[in-house]
Amino acid sequence: IDQSGIAWELDEALASQCGYTVTYSSWNNIEFRASALSCHSRLEKDTFTVTIQVKASHTPDMKNASIHLKSASCHYGPWSLRELLCETNYMEVSVRRDVPQTVKDLIQEELEDWTLAFPEAKSGEASIWQIVFHQPEEKRALLVSDAWSAGYGLNTTDTRILLRVPYNTAQTQLVKAQGITFSAVRSSTFYKEQWMILMVDTAVACPVDGVDYTNKMIIWTVPKYIQALCTGATSFKDILVEAGVNLHKLSVEEMASRKYVLSNDFDVITMKVPIGAEGGYYKTSVNSGQHGTRYCINLFLEHQWEDNKWGLTKHTIIKEIETPFELVELTVTNNSNLSARIMNVTVGTFLLDVELVNLTIEGATVTVPEAVQHGYQTYEIKYANQSKAYVIHVSFDAQSIKKEYLRDDIRTYTLNVTLEFIIHPTSETFSVPIVTLSAVKDAVLPSARGFCDENSLHLHITHGNVDQNWMPFISGRHLTPGAAEKYNYSLSDNGTHLAISVPFLSSLLDYEEIHTSGVLASLHLTLKDGVTLANKNFSVSCRFSPSELIQCFPNGTVVITAVKLVRLADLDTSLLVLSDRNCKPSLVTEKTATFKFNVNTCGTRRKFNSTSITYENEVIYFRPGNDSPVYKLKFVCLYTIKQTVDVRYETKNNPSSSIKPGFGSLDLSLKLFKDESYSDLYQELEYPVVKYLKETLYFEVELLQPADPRLELNLEDCWATNSKSQDSLPQWPILINGCGNSKDSHRTVFHKVNYSTRVKFPQHLKRFEVTMFTFIEGTTQLQKQLYFHCSVVICSTMPQPSDFLCQRSCNPGKHRLDRSTEPQPHGQASSGAVLIRKENMTGRGRY
Numbered sequence: 031i032d033q034s035g036i037a038w039e040l041d042e043a044l045a046s047q048c049g050y051t052v053t054y055s056s057w058n059n060i061e062f063r064a065s066a067l068s069c070h071s072r073l074e075k076d077t078f079t080v081t082i083q084v085k086a087s088h089t090p091d092m093k094n095a096s097i098h099l100k101s102a103s104c105h106y107g108p109w110s111l112r113e114l115l116c117e118t119n120y121m122e123v124s125v126r127r128d129v130p131q132t133v134k135d136l137i138q139e140e141l142e143d144w145t146l147a148f149p150e151a152k153s154g155e156a157s158i159w160q161i162v163f164h165q166p167e168e169k170r171a172l173l174v175s176d177a178w179s180a181g182y183g184l185n186t187t188d189t190r191i192l193l194r195v196p197y198n199t200a201q202t203q204l205v206k207a208q209g210i211t212f213s214a215v216r217s218s219t220f221y222k223e224q225w226m227i228l229m230v231d232t233a234v235a236c237p238v239d240g241v242d243y244t245n246k247m248i249i250w251t252v253p254k255y256i257q258a259l260c261t262g263a264t265s266f267k268d269i270l271v272e273a274g275v276n277l278h279k280l281s282v283e284e285m286a287s288r289k290y291v292l293s294n295d296f297d298v299i300t301m302k303v304p305i306g307a308e309g310g311y312y313k314t315s316v317n318s319g320q321h322g323t324r325y326c327i328n329l330f331l332e333h334q335w336e337d338n339k340w341g342l343t344k345h346t347i348i349k350e351i352e353t354p355f356e357l358v359e360l361t362v363t364n365n366s367n368l369s370a371r372i373m374n375v376t377v378g379t380f381l382l383d384v385e386l387v388n389l390t391i392e393g394a395t396v397t398v399p400e401a402v403q404h405g406y407q408t409y410e411i412k413y414a415n416q417s418k419a420y421v422i423h424v425s426f427d428a429q430s431i432k433k434e435y436l437r438d439d440i441r442t443y444t445l446n447v448t449l450e451f452i453i454h455p456t457s458e459t460f461s462v463p464i465v466t467l468s469a470v471k472d473a474v475l476p477s478a479r480g481f482c483d484e485n486s487l488h489l490h491i492t493h494g495n496v497d498q499n500w501m502p503f504i505s506g507r508h509l510t511p512g513a514a515e516k517y518n519y520s521l522s523d524n525g526t527h528l529a530i531s532v533p534f535l536s537s538l539l540d541y542e543e544i545h546t547s548g549v550l551a552s553l554h555l556t557l558k559d560g561v562t563l564a565n566k567n568f569s570v571s572c573r574f575s576p577s578e579l580i581q582c583f584p585n586g587t588v589v590i591t592a593v594k595l596v597r598l599a600d601l602d603t604s605l606l607v608l609s610d611r612n613c614k615p616s617l618v619t620e621k622t623a624t625f626k627f628n629v630n631t632c633g634t635r636r637k638f639n640s641t642s643i644t645y646e647n648e649v650i651y652f653r654p655g656n657d658s659p660v661y662k663l664k665f666v667c668l669y670t671i672k673q674t675v676d677v678r679y680e681t682k683n684n685p686s687s688s689i690k691p692g693f694g695s696l697d698l699s700l701k702l703f704k705d706e707s708y709s710d711l712y713q714e715l716e717y718p719v720v721k722y723l724k725e726t727l728y729f730e731v732e733l734l735q736p737a738d739p740r741l742e743l744n745l746e747d748c749w750a751t752n753s754k755s756q757d758s759l760p761q762w763p764i765l766i767n768g769c770g771n772s773k774d775s776h777r778t779v780f781h782k783v784n785y786s787t788r789v790k791f792p793q794h795l796k797r798f799e800v801t802m803f804t805f806i807e808g809t810t811q812l813q814k815q816l817y818f819h820c821s822v823v824i825c826s827t828m829p830q831p832s833d834f835l836c837q838r839s840c841n842p843g844k845h846r847l848d849r850s851t852e853p854q855p856h857g858q859a860s861s862g863a864v865l866i867r868k869e870n871m872t873g874r875g876r877y
Contacts, residue, residue, distance in 0.1 A: 031081040031099070032070040046120040046196035047183045053118065053350065055276060055328065056311045057383030057454055063277070063348075065115060066106045067124055067185055067192045076107035109190065110334065110344040114259065116236030118350050120183070121213065123234035124192040127221070158184050158191065159227060163201040164216040170201070184219075191219055193232040207253040208298060210240040214258040235259050241351055248303040248351055252331060255297070259345075263337035268294065270334040273301050275309035277330060277348070303327060305353055314381045314453045316460045317355040321451075323381065325353040364466045371426040373445050375466050376411075378419025380451070386410075386420050388450035390461075392430050395450070404430060406447070422447065422464065435496035435564050441473040476500070476528075476557060480570025485578075487539065487553040487570050491528040500557040500566070502528065504538045530555065534574050537620040541593040544663070548573035549593065582645075582667035584697050584735030586629045592649040592663050594621040601661060606651050609633030625649065629667065630738050642670040642855055643696070643741070643824065669696050669736055670855075697735035698743075700820055700859035703728040706781060708797060718815055718863035723802050731820050731859060733794040742793040742827050744768060748820040756819045756858060764800055765820070776801040793827060802866060818861040 031037055040050060049065030064071060064080040071078045080102055087095035115122040161182070162171045174184055183194030195202060195215045205214050214235035220227055235258040242249045255266055271294045274280045285292060288309060291302040303310070310327030333345045363376040386408060389401045398408055405428035409421040424431065424445065432444040449462045474494035481488050491502075502509040507517070509530065514521045517538060520531040532538050532553050542550040552571040558564070581589045592615075594601050603623040606615055610633035615623035629636070629645040637644040644666055651661035702719060704710040706728055712719050721727060733743040748765035751758045763771045770778035781797040789795060 031083055033072060037083050038070070042119070043181065043196075047178075047181055047194065049117075049120065049122060049183060049194055051117050051119055053328075054455060057313055057381070063117070065117070065122055065194075066104070067122070067187070067190065069183065069185070073187060076109075077103055077105050079103040110342045112340050112343045114234055114236075114343065114345040116345075116347040116349075118348060120194055120196050121215065121234045121236045122183075122192065122194045123232050124190045125219075125230045125232060127186065127189055127191050127228075127230070158186055158219055158221045160220050161193065161232070162218045162220070164218070165201065165203070186221065191221055191230050191232065193217060193219055193234065195234060197236075197238075204238070205235070205256075205258060207256045210251060210253050211238050212236060212256060212258065213238050214256070216258060216261075231261075233258055233261070237347065237349075241349070243305070243353055246305045248305060248325075248327070248353065250301045250303075250329060250331075250349060250351065252299045252301075252333070252347060253297060254299060254333065254335070259343070260337060260339070263339040265338045267336045268334075269336055269342065270332065271299055272332045274330055276328050279332075299331060299333060301329065301331065303329070303351075310351075312381055314383050314458075315355050316453065316458045317357075319460060320357055321360060321460050321462070322355045322357045324355060327351050360462055362464055362466065364468065366466075366468045368468065368470055371470075373422070373424050373426060373431065373443065373466070373468060375422045375445060375464060376419050377422065377449065377462060377464060378411075379413065379417040380419065382412075382416055382418060383454045384418075384451050385454065386449055387452050387459075390448035390450065404428070420449070422449075426468070426470070433496070433498070435473055435475075435500075435559055436469060437564070439471050439473045439475070440469050441496050443468045443470060476566060478555075478568040478570075480553070480568070482570065482572035482574070484575070486531045486533050487551065487572055488532075489530045489553060489555055489568055489570055491530075491555075491557070491568065493526055493528065497557060497559075497566075499560045500564075501560055502530065503556045503558055504530075504532070504554065505540075507538065534578050535591060535593075535622055537622070539621065540596050541621065542571070542596055544576075544593070544595070545573075548575055549579065580665055580667075582669070584669075586736035586738050587626065588629060588634075588645070588647075588665075588667055589624065589626045590647075590649065590665055591622050591624045595661075598651075598661060600653075601651055605654070606649055606661070608649060609635075609647050611650075623649070628738075629736060630740060636738075636740065638824070638826070638855060640855060642668045643736070643738075644668050696733065696824060696855060696857050698822060698857045698859040699732050699734055700818065700861045701730045701732070702818075702861050702864070703730060706799065708781070712862070714862070718865040720865045721802050723866070725802050727800045727802065727818075727864065729798055729800065729818065729820075729861070731796045731822060733791075733822075733824065737791065739791050739793070740827050742825045743796060744823050744825055745796050745798075746821040746823050748798075748818065750816045750818050752814055752816055754817055754860070756860060762816075764818070765798070796822075815863040815865050817863055819858060820860075821858045824855045824857070 038044065040052070044050075045052060048070070049068035051063040053061050053063070055061040062082060066073065066078045068080065071080045082100050084098045084100065085092060085095040086098065087093060109124075109126065111126050113124045158174050160171055160173050161177050161184070162169055172180065172182075177184055181196050181199050183192070185192040185194075193215075197213055199215075201217070202213050202215050205212050212235045214233070216233045218229050219232040220229050222228075235256050237252055240251045242251075254268070260266070271292070272279050273285070273290075273292050280288070280290065288307050289304050290307065291300075293300040293302075305325045306312070307327075310325055312323045312325055315322050315324045328348070328350050330346065330348045333347075334342060335345075336342050360377060361379070365374040365376060366372065367374060386398060388395050388397055389406060389408075390396075391401065391404050391406065396404065401408065405424050407423040409423065410418055411421060412418045422445070426443045430447075432446060433441055434444065435441045445464060445466045447464050449464060450459060451462065452459050473496045476491050476494045476497050478489050478491045480490075502521075507513065509519070509521050511521060518533060518536060519538060520529070522529045530553075534549075534551060538553070540552045540554060542552055544550075550571060550573050552569055554567065554569045557566040557568070579591045579593070583589070592603070592606055594603055603621065604615070604618045606623040607613060608625060608627070610631070613625065613627055613632035616626050617624040625632075627634070632647060635646045637646070646664070646666050648665065649661075649663040650659045652659055702712045704712065708728065708730055729748075731743065731745060733741065745765055745768045747763070747767065750762040750764060752760070764774075764778055765771070779799045781799070783789060783792040783795045783797055785792050
């Protein structure tokens, strides 16, 4: 504030030009220093007064700022002839203004002559006219107005002429004195005194370096007599050397108590201060993103000397010293409360100029107040030694806390957060990543229940609290919904249970053995932690019916699936063959091979007995280049009369495995046709069929299954009954031992069967006709429903001389018991009802 009460806003340029310095004495204390000859100070009888106005606001835009006025007065004296001041942002020289006595005694009668002679010096009675700067290559003169525009500060009082030079002005020079660099300005200032122009030497020089750091000690060296300040002088005498801190002079005792050392040698003054000593302070600093500190101290040195040119000179140097960056490791202490499930982490220690402002949680940066919404509480702890620490408080169950299974019943909770700090007042920032782990015995491992049904193996896994990242694997394959369709298994997860179902025939299963009791299949599941690689294994084993592997179809088709056993790890399922090695599997997987063939192919062997036909074959595996099989699975299909399919297995020692006979059925039919063309069949809805006496019935007996061309159907006996039961009485014989009833006057007529689009195997059919005169009960013609039945024998197409029943011609004299010693399969078939009516003599339509 100037003497008129006008406030001048102070920036760096104006401060250095007018003699003001704004700095910090510690991280939270702003220090304002003013020269006794500053622009707006009031000087009265060696007392100068400075008034400042301070605006303070909580926001950078200075809204709602509070205004504070502060005045300070200080006595200063006595003044030396020449006073030099080295501040941190400017250099200042003030010289006593002396007027020769002869000039004082002159009487000024013609003032106008002076003003006419020197028109540039028209201002007040005592004022600076111009400054001449001495450079090595030239001299440059600046009028007062130009000097002000160039950043120089000029002023006069009743007794002194002042020049103030900021360090960055154009006319400053860097010079060396005993190895120390000085910023120097050599200048002459011309000023008007009444009607005279006087000149004074206003040279000034200030050290810009001279500070070293060794063995935890600050060493400040200042040369005593600088050429720039002593031009023309030849003799020197020290008058006073004093030093202090923060503009406070220290006595010898005070220096000793602080372990300061002040040395005044012949040509230099040296001051030594231990780093960390009283009078200075530490501040936080950042170097390449790392946290550290610097020790700061504001020293000053006052050197007074006399020389034979100037007389007494006072040289005051204010030196703000800041030590190099020193890395400070921060300590992270985990004080978690496991019983309360609270993570409690202390980070420190910090100086008081550090403030926590942000936290980065799972990649998102939030302020300290916002962090509360994420479950993070932060606390500040201050210590007596002017340091502090921060405490991070968060629950184990917070969403951002990473939970991982470790081993046994232990899992780890990981806090991963980055703390961002700001340093006051420089606004530098640095970050501290925090990663702490707490091991807690609270792991609940997944458990499983395994079971099987007729077709599949099932594992139902109950989730624990450690398998959030665990992935299911079977046989090294990662189970995913996408792979489920490819490998034909089901996978579902409802959040509490993982359900896996694998069908009996699957490449995901292991087949342990084949036995009469069934096929032992195992499902081995591994849960793998994708982060820690921990494993948890589950398995279920069940025996499955052999019918899952072999099917004997009535049409003579056989489907057999061979499985790869665990003990034959090198078996290549694609190289499995049947007895005829040209018969290869139609479907191959990693662990199964499926064959589909007809019973009359692939080297299948056939046997007959009284009730069935047996087909045998085997699945064989030869290692490449070896003719001895290492795997042999025998199987049998038995086709029996009216027998449901049933398959059983048995396993023998390696290399052979055998299969007990699988059972199929011999499918027979007895059909009634409308005429001897055997093309128009009575359908099911047309029964009972109405027939009149003398009309003919056309029968066809057929072996429907199996479709084996090596089999032949032969008729044995045919008869009629008046009920569906084949054994009911009375019975009316139609064929006996394959021949017509000799006691019947109307002989049965046989018809030859030829190949056609409907008849693929003629040897599987027999056709004959019967006239409706043959059915009487006593002496009365039968007029009711009749059912027809035939028994057949299945023979080989290759005739056997000893087997009379399988001769192709009629054998009327032979009895059933006369058949050969090798029994043949027999069967029976029946027709639907036939309703007999007398002939209608009136000619009315049949009904």
